[in-house]
Amino acid sequence: MGTDSAELRQPVMADVAKLAGVSHQTVSRVLNGAPHVRPDTRDRVLAAIRELDYRPNSAARALVTKRSQTLGVVSFDSTLYGPASMLDGIEQAARSAGYFVSVASLRSLDSRSVQEAVDRLRDQGVEGVVVIAPQISAVSAVAKLSSSVPVVAVGSGNQARVPMVSVDNQAGAAAATRHLLDLGHRTVHHLGGPSGWLESQDRQAGWRQTLEAAGAQAPEVHSGDWSARSGYQAGLRLAEDPEVSAVFCANDHMALGLLRALHEAGRSIPGDISVVGFDDIHEAAYFTPPLTTVRQDFGELGRRALGLLVDAVAGVGHAREHVLISAELVLRRSSGPFATRR
């Protein structure tokens, strides 16, 4: 009946305008901080906004400005510590840059799946996408679609054709390996990550190059899937080889499984075997024994990636930018000097 039943629907700009006794355009100007609005007019508008609890309709704004204020994140397994931390860093940075964050997680690794996820985000109207998917397949898939919307990858490697932020895995692995060699070990075994992951490749490359540079022979690589379980299984095999005195694991979770297996096999750590991990997850300092590892700051990784993306969306920044973040060796008790045994 009455035209005043304003509670029934969300207030719109016109309602605010009427209440403040101005035109909708003036309300818009106040909202967007446009110049040339008289202070008392501005105050009346703001008061009306507060009174009605008015909130601008983002769809209407997006329709006319063609900007959704939303960035997308494609992530592979956001259950893992690394991806989860990066997502966290990305969200933080996006918020302070005034963007919303929409996520799409991958269920499988094939490039079609990446394609689908990015398409989904595009359909939603995101202005740019961060891909947390350090698989080779993913990165190459991403490179193809970077035409329609800016894409930034966070991961590893440098063969990507999109801007990228990554930890210097190779240098980190080299530092870990050199540390073990410096302790007197004749060589260092490697428990690598799954093939197809850039991080696996880079860490393995850092390890191998360091051994070669030192004139040490590189033993056969054992591979896991990042999980503690796979580290345990590899550990059982490594424990059978009396020559093994030092192992560099591609991540901390596998190192945990490895420690467990070596312990069960009666090997003392670091007395018999030294172990070094990668990541420095929060728990690493409380493993038995505390794990020497390579620290990488996932949150920083995410923030930097988002920074790059924001630049790309704004049209600033170079297309092939590649930010490399250094990793730091953290010494703990799981690594010790080589001791002659038996």
Next chain:
Amino acid sequence: MGTDSAELRQPVMADVAKLAGVSHQTVSRVLNGAPHVRPDTRDRVLAAIRELDYRPNSAARALVTKRSQTLGVVSFDSTLYGPASMLDGIEQAARSAGYFVSVASLRSLDSRSVQEAVDRLRDQGVEGVVVIAPQISAVSAVAKLSSSVPVVAVGSGNQARVPMVSVDNQAGAAAATRHLLDLGHRTVHHLGGPSGWLESQDRQAGWRQTLEAAGAQAPEVHSGDWSARSGYQAGLRLAEDPEVSAVFCANDHMALGLLRALHEAGRSIPGDISVVGFDDIHEAAYFTPPLTTVRQDFGELGRRALGLLVDAVAGVGHAREHVLISAELVLRRSSGPFATRR
């Protein structure tokens, strides 16, 4: 200068319509699966869509339908295993329900912060919100704002005034405690989570009630902040008390720190002290020794929460629904029979 430079801007529905020789409304009908479209017309439209690589403008659609197809997730520390897994489950479920997911993570715990996060999501036009924030303060804050947009909480406790999905923490804690009592321990010590968390409260309640029901005396509670570090510190204190023979930890990470501290103090596990955790994180089976713990399925939690939210958005479902998911005790080597010592 030609009007045919179609590459310059994204194609819109009218472009598809012109190419297919129909009106834009027919294109709309095809897109939305409306009835009464002749098969060959439909095919022509679909062909035109493919040829132009047309994608509907989601802002325009949202403007007219008043539906953004987006759900929001408020999360506290998505770096932790639990929240990260729930987020993953939520995203999966949202995708299959046809929704996008937008995240907002909290930097601090106060209810103003929760309010802000939810406001942010509302400004973006989300149709509903899942709050992963098992703090008492958060839940009460959420209850207030559930008026404007449907909200579902995932966490613990039952005092909430919004629909909620949670693990039966109390029963899980009771099972863990009973298990230790059954092993012959006279009582069970408790390393609790931070106060203010519903999960801390519920797990502590389950522990306490079980002890009381068994006629055992409940020792003073030690509290941590969920981290391995805090578990380690509590472990150092507990190790000083020769009466301690069994400890129930409110999560696995603290249990890890506790194991470390007890090990350093020369206590054997489970010989001297039995330890039980909560969560069953992937690593728990590879602790030294493998950890007896209470398994909860975070992914399932997230999926169920999203299911509830979708119902709420659709107007189905009861306002005060509370889904309780059971937790399961997983026996490993860290718990064993009480042995008289010294």
Next chain:
DNA sequence: GTACGGTCTGTGAGCGTGAACAAGAAGTAC
């Protein structure tokens, strides 16, 4: 007095889509 520049505000159009309505074509029943 007129002219001009700056400040402030309002009007109208249009963004791309879905919904309501209208209208033509085709088939069925009498």
Next chain:
DNA sequence: GTACTTCTTGTTCACGCTCACAGACCGTAC
């Protein structure tokens, strides 16, 4: 043949906002 229903398509409008433009007002300079 007409009347009626069902299928199929098109036209017009509205969603809520920003942008371009126009106009009103004020002060100052000539």
